[in-house]
Amino acid sequence: MSTAAANNASGAPSVGLPMGLVATALALGTFMQVLDTTIANVSIPTIAGNLGVSPDQGTWVITSFAVANGISVPLTGWLMQRFGVVRTFVASVLLFTLASFLCGIAWSLPSLIAFRVLQGAVSGPMIPGSQALLLALFPPEKKGAALAVWSMTTLVAPICGPILGGFISDNYAWEWIFLINVPVGLFCAFVCWQGMKHKETPTRKLPVDGIGLGLLVVWVGALQIMLDKGKDADWFSSTFIIVMGLVALIGFITFLIWEFSQKHPIIDLSLFKNRNFSIGTLALCLGYGVFFGAVVLQPLWMQTWLGYNATWAGLIAAPSGVVAVLISPFVAKYMNRFDTRLFALFSFFMFGVSYFMRAGYTADASYSAYIMPLLVQGVAMAIFFIALLSIILDGVPPHQIPAASGLSNFLRIITGSFATSITTTFWDDHAALHQTRLAEMSSIYDSNVRESMDQLAAAGLNHTQSLAVLTRELGNQAHLMSALDFFWIAGWLCWGIAGLVMFTRRPQGGKPAAVAAD
Structure with missing residues (x-):
């Protein structure tokens, strides 16, 4: 990274947008993503009833988002080095907003699950992206303030999720637990782009570790499904859970072996050298x-x-x-x-x-x-x-x-x-x-x-x-x-x-x- 590029990637936002406004928009991006991990939890009976399925089937609304999000989060490092932190974050917010709209107009359980998978997959860069941009937005001596803004939204959102989800389900249509993301997402993307576009980080073309990505999808997906469905299936009394556990274990070991042998791994495991x-x-x-x-x-x-x-x-x-x-x-x-x-x-x-x-x-x-x-x-x-x-x-x-x-x-x-x-x-x-x-x-x-x-x-x-x-x-x-x-x-x-x-x-x-x- 050159000195000019480094300076360009940090400091105050562009003239016309106060730092506080940009910080608020970045925090809202984090808040939306974390909120959607819990907001549907208390609404599952209502969603399942309206779509004509059992509550047990309705839990896939939660599982599908968790699996897709879990897989996409580790890709953040590669995406931001390839396309830049600002572009990746803003694109993630816009795609998340679109996916939220699609969830709100879903006409059946399969369509809702498909849109929740999309929502989870595109939201991976939102949390680490907002964190990285907040650290770049504030000067080094204000790093604590940047992390405070980020941590407040990350910890408060899981608590607000059940409250907001329960209130909306009890008083309005369940679709609004997703549709409320639309205006917030558009505001967040607009403000962040206008305030940070001139502070984009340098990019470099990196090869895609396709095999590593495939192994990541396999073992994380199997692990998430096993964890989410294990209790209902009586854990290892179920053949399905045993198979998922073996797939997760073998996939994880294979993934580690592969990643340590790659020059450009999908996940930078060298970070663990830092105590x-x-x-x-x-x-x-x-x-x-x-x-x-x-x-x-x-x-x-x-x-x-x-x-x-x-x-x-x-x-x-x-x-x-x-x-x-x-x-x-x-x-x-x-x-x-x-x-x-x-x-x-x-x-x-x-x-x-x-x-x-x-x-x-x-x-x-x-x-x-x-x-x-x-x-x-x-x-x-x-x-x-x-x-x-x-x-x-x-x-x-x-x-x-x-x-x-x-x-x-x-x-x-x-x-x-x-x-x-x-x-x-x-x-x-x-x-x-x-x-x-x-x-x-x-x-x-x-x-x-x-x-x-x-x-x-x-x-x-x-x-x-x-x-x-x-x-x-x-x-x-x-x-x-x-x-x-x-x-x-x-x-x-x-x-x-x-x-x-x-x-x-x-x-x-x-x-x-x-x-x-x-």
Whole structure:
């Protein structure tokens, strides 16, 4: 990269568009993409009913997007080196907007799945692209502010997804969960192009690693399908899941062997030679996996057993997003003045505190009791991405930042999918175990049980109805106890993961002293 080109790829946007407006547009691009990973989750019953299919078939609306997105994210590095960061990002946003429109006018489940595949495939460069452009938009000493803008949207969007999806499904047509992307996407693409087109990065013609791409499609696709469908198919009791697992394992090993032997691999695995990138990415993935598992579990538990609808279950988590947004600017302001690793440690500590607080939930807790631990989580969220991304990107050459961002986000997405499957399976299996133990401790001859039966009979329920009510309450208690088990384990995991951070180098940040490279 020449000096002129390097200068052209960074600095303020073109005259006429304030830096804040361009930063907002870049953040909206990230927000849209992340939002669409969760916005359809609570709308599946509505979508399936309107299209005349079962909810089980409707889950392919989620799976298809996840598989396509997981495959496309690692291609970001090659695409941005070949076509430029700005062109790739703007084209991705425009194609994502078009795919969202097509999803909104889908006339059948197969057409919707096809358009969701397209939407996931073209959205791969949006997250790493926005991250790279935000880092280029802000001067080096403001890198913390750039990462703060990016992290706020990345962490708040998964929380907003279920709220917005539930509200739209309950009050409007499900098609609008996709159509709302159209005006936002057009605004984002226009502002980003006008503000950044003169700051395009240099391009170079690189050969396409076709075999590597094919192997990537095979093993990532097989792994995503296995993770998404494993729970419903009873995991390895299913021949289909076994086959998918073997395909993913063999494909992954073959992929690694092939990529290490290529001069121009589809994924730059040499990034793992950087200690901060390797350890930071591991900490990011593990921490995000625990976080995303909790994000999935709590609203699922509240809707299934506590009587909350989709909108109110989502609103429980809303205050944590507000706290994260309010605190992130202060974190960005002061991060460069101190050791970034201390911020990362504090983030994991606060996540652990939040999970331990949730391990004290009760089935009849008040609304405020459910919110308090999530306010603590909001503090952790405000710091988590900013600190870990500063560590991950420390020492990465500027021309490798898109590839590094794409690879770390790819691994984060895969870990989130894996954590979702692990969490829901753990919850159901441990609930069954708790229910068995509770049933063994209960008897129709127990005085407390007989008293409850008498009270239900006095309320007008017959014997069968009374037993059904007690069975439901038994299931409620079992799933509560299983959820508490998860939160307890999650708290200890976060405190354990925090130890990984101290194996990284201290990032340069705003320090004037140079840091030796690995």
